[in-house]
Amino acid sequence: NQLIIDKSKCEAARTHLPSFDRNQLKHGIVHLSVGNFHRSHLAYYMDILASEHNQTDWGIVGIGVRSFDKPMSTVMKAQHGLYALVTKGADENDVNVRIISSLIDYIFAPDEPENALAVLLHPDTKIVSMTITESGYDLDMNNVDIQHDLKNSDKPKTVFGFIVHALDARRRANEKPFTVMSCDNVQQNGEVTKRCILQFAKGLNNPQLTEYIETQVTFPSAMVDRITPGTTDADREYVRSRCGIADGWPVITEPFVQWVIEDSFCNGRPPLELLSSSPYNVLLTEHVEAYECMKMRLLNASHTSMCYLGYLMGYTYIHEIMLDKQIEIYIEQLMNIEVTPTLPPVPGIDLENYKRTLIERFSNPHIKDTALRVCMDGASKFPKFLVPTIVEQLKRGNNPHFCALSVGAWIRYLGGYDEQNKPIVLQDALAVELKLSELAAKTKPGAKQILSISQIFATLGENPQFIEAVERVVQLLYEVGSKETLKRWIKEAP
Template sequence: MAIRLSAATLSDLPATVTAPGYDRSVLTPGIVHFGVGNFHRAHQAMYLDTLFATGRDHDWALVGAGVFAGEAQGRAVLEGQDWLYTLVEQEAGRSAARVIGSYAGFVPPADGPAIVAQLADPAIRIVSLTITEGGYFLDSNDAFDAAHPAIVADAAAPDAPKTVFGLMLQGLRARRDAGIAPFTVMCCDNIPHNGAVTRRTLTGLARLSDPAFADWVEGNVAFPNSMVDRITPATGEREREILRTEFGVEDGWPVFCEDFTQWVLEDAFPLGRPALEDVGVQFVPDVAPYELMKLRILNGGHAAIAYPGGLMDVHFVHEAMEHPRIRAFLRKLEETEIIPNVPPVPDTDTAAYFDTIEARFSNPKIGDTIRRLCLDGSNRQPKFILPTLRDALKAGGSVTGLALESALWCRYCAGTTDSGAEIAPNDPNWDALQAVAIEAKARPRAWLEQRAIYGDLADAAPFAEAFGHWLRLLWADGTEATLDAYLAG
């Protein structure tokens, strides 16, 4: 019978499962984290757990926070397990399970006063974020969207905020008024220049109601940029069952991930930080080259295999990589249009970096799904694909494959696969996207006229013409034949 995970059962864990290598009773909070999801628990929380096991920095434990009532379910599971969970790292020929103990608590989600009180605690010196690419209130030009309804609401009622940024501002105001130094804001989302983006959103919201306070935030709060990487699929019954049967542990919210992990971070922490360099975090003066490489080659690569996989009824990512046409499409697109638009990265061979990514995508143990990669294209495409497209156009390079990727996304949003199976809604803007995708079947330019996504790219003739060609071919001949046409040149 599997052992139910809790603090009381740590000593009873099977020998194949590693328990936290430190006394959790000595941990004290130092970081509040917004967005307690799988990626964060496989990444930042894992690094801290590893660091704590070295015997140091036990005053940097995590406290979770969130603004959505739906996050209460995950919190309840973790609370019932004394804030413990199991992390399973998987390679093709190996799996290893360890219990992560770096959490000290989790403020009830959407409890504004409790969250602000935690943020105002002098012991909290870092506030970190994994709130997804769409959580930063950006417009199609990646500028702060002051007209977003949630921002308008927080600006009108700054003492009763509902967004992460409104809550952080209220916490910072409480610290300033009490003479407590401001915490550092550490974004860990996949956004270019993520620290700078977070600064713009936070100060932009503050400026709508209190310009003087916005100036104080601008001048006193640190926002280090970072690059984070680890493939981490969603948790379902498949993962819970594997943990029960193969490792003998009952865990309501385990995390499965690949063995590979990377974190590149700028060293800008006025109130100090954990010694993460001791456990593999790379501190550099400028994250931008690493960040751009990862966003374009890895995240752009995910987008490249997602939509043909979705249209061809492929379920798992590794199964897409087993399909010769999809794998060949990915490699040709990377080598001819993506990698040539990635500037040099210190001490890094970008071609070798892609080879590693190709192997990571092919890992059959991960169980990452094509549907997860297809999720939220309206936020992900402008960050992972369109910047490469713009640079390729400026350089006079080919955009044929990038146009095909965009056409595949459009065809996916029409809501049916090549076999006629229905695609369930998979984007916050699904209804609007589907209506435009159906219109684009007869008039492809309709898709590119979504200015909130494409900006002025609809006016770029090489892109628009290639997009229209590929979309018509996708509807006429299907995905496999279209990929064959692209691969044949």
């Protein structure tokens, strides 16, 4: 099961093989929930620092926190953390392959919680990073696992349990704390993470711990970017036949990568300024909000707007959706007319160029990002990606016509059947918990009840004009289908 490399094919495919001694790497970073994005982003950056800049303090130990991480655990353990990262540009000759070797160990916490805690307590660990998806921050103190973690400091089950109990142990041992670094698409992800950590810590009724976290731990906010789909068997076969690498879980991604992060690390950090130039695009700043806002309201909101409609139109991949001329018009109008006026100035960024690049990135046919991946967790994505724009536009007395289409398409999708009457399998923990599918099916084409869920839609359920617009979208989608709805909606734009 090890990563097996056929060197002659690797050379032909110009594969970058590890060029440093992994045994020299210390685990400066422990990453919770190792998914594909972590492996295309932070692990890639740390690999560059080790191989191109001889930085040996920033190896990574990955921890799989949930039982779902068992398959990743099996592969990463067998391959000693090594895997192939393949970047594919829009031009089919623009392919680069790199064996990433910064992930020096992997711990599957459900089987070995004591090992996970031990590495979190180790003085070499300076940063604990995480990618737990947008929904991971919807902390529910009544959740059984959270309740378990409040009572069991030696065998946590959740990310928050591990982090807080480890911080407490470091406090008691007079050890420096670690920086807690979120790499998820959540606006002010540092602040949001800090709130979750403090909320959990308060449940332990330990004022010294709370004070320690409040005063000594830092939570840098960051904007992270690199479109990274899930891995398919076709990707495994591609890596095997074209690059000569037998890899159980390679990562395919786009060439573009970006990381804008607050320079706020309580126990040291990698020399990220070494990665400031293109193609790495790392920026250390005191003011990350404008970049986060730009990325979430343009990139993530566009993704969230096109995926449900595109899925209903019968498309499988994001690039197919984007190549539909009507969708391109819709996304451009959404970005230009509704989102851009709500954005603060973003230092050093030409917004027109940024938006053009987004359309090109969405259209990349080689990374094969699926609509279904982007459709996941809509209930956690709408409040972060689209609702702020809608609220802002309504406050200004404007009609967010295209945002209404995005919301209506999601509500139609929640109805549970596509336009061929095939069931849609909803991958959305919060939507399931809130029984949104049942609600969408029961109230169709009404949208008021769903829009009144303030956890998702803030105050939008109190705005009759917006409710009416969304209900018209849902009604049209049921009556005339997605293609015709889109055509009419573009024609009716104010």
